[in-house]
Amino acid sequence: MDRKIILKQEHRPTKITVFLASMEDSHIRHLIKLARDPSLVDLLGWNPSFEPDETEEFTEAISAFALPYSRKSQPVVFGVYIDTEDFPVGYAVLKGLNMDLLTAEVGVAILDLEYRSKGFGRLALKRIVQYGFDELHLKTIGATILLSNKTSINMTKRTGFAVREIVRDSWPMPDGSMADMVWMELTR
Numbered sequence: 001m002d003r004k005i006i007l008k009q010e011h012r013p014t015k016i017t018v019f020l021a022s023m024e025d026s027h028i029r030h031l032i033k034l035a036r037d038p039s040l041v042d043l044l045g046w047n048p049s050f051e052p053d054e055t056e057e058f059t060e061a062i063s064a065f066a067l068p069y070s071r072k073s074q075p076v077v078f079g080v081y082i083d084t085e086d087f088p089v090g091y092a093v094l095k096g097l098n099m100d101l102l103t104a105e106v107g108v109a110i111l112d113l114e115y116r117s118k119g120f121g122r123l124a125l126k127r128i129v130q131y132g133f134d135e136l137h138l139k140t141i142g143a144t145i146l147l148s149n150k151t152s153i154n155m156t157k158r159t160g161f162a163v164r165e166i167v168r169d170s171w172p173m174p175d176g177s178m179a180d181m182v183w184m185e186l187t188r
């Protein structure tokens, strides 16, 4: 069995701490329950509603990638925890890893509404990016975000990512329309 990874990120001034840890199936099922929220469709650009036992399908969906340099590969998926003894409040993922070019895409979501806008998303993003650079030796981490998702764009900018391109009408939404996407990137 794989070693369980637990990563910690603290914001010293406020003492807010977040942990990233690999998840057992019951924890993914908990996230699936939290993700049954129609307002997420317009933020994520895909429909995160799955049946409780569709853990593989859920993992596959959060690991979908979009950038030209991304490749089909084993994603690195973490639960975002406030308390490692409790259920996760969200997820953080490195996906589409291209180990020839040393690139990947990142995705983060705080699915438990009680824990949104409290700094946990930014800490989780910071930690998974650091993990990608330090442990996986990535050189570039990309992020694709709907242009309308200002919270996520702010969070990603605050973590040091720069806008590489705004790609108009490029993101197929579940209702069949095409949305504008921001391609953001951080290079070590």
Ligand SMILES: CC(C)(COP(=O)(O)OP(=O)(O)OC[C@H]1O[C@@H](n2cnc3c(N)ncnc32)[C@H](O)[C@@H]1OP(=O)(O)O)[C@@H](O)C(=O)NCCC(=O)NCCS
Pocket: 040, 043, 044, 090, 107, 108, 109, 110, 111, 115, 116, 117, 118, 119, 120, 121, 122, 123, 144, 145, 146, 149, 150, 151, 152, 154, 155, 158
């Ligand atoms: C996007 C998301 C991960 C951010 O995590 P969070 O814990 O809620 O956000 P944080 O408290 O860490 O704030 C991160 C930054 O986002 C911005 N932000 C947070 N809440 C915001 C709000 N309600 N409105 C506008 N900007 C906001 C701020 O710039 C903040 O930076 P700050 O440190 O200057 O305050 C989370 O809101 C989420 O999961 N949303 C739904 C799913 C989603 O959009 N995922 C990203 C898909 S690309």
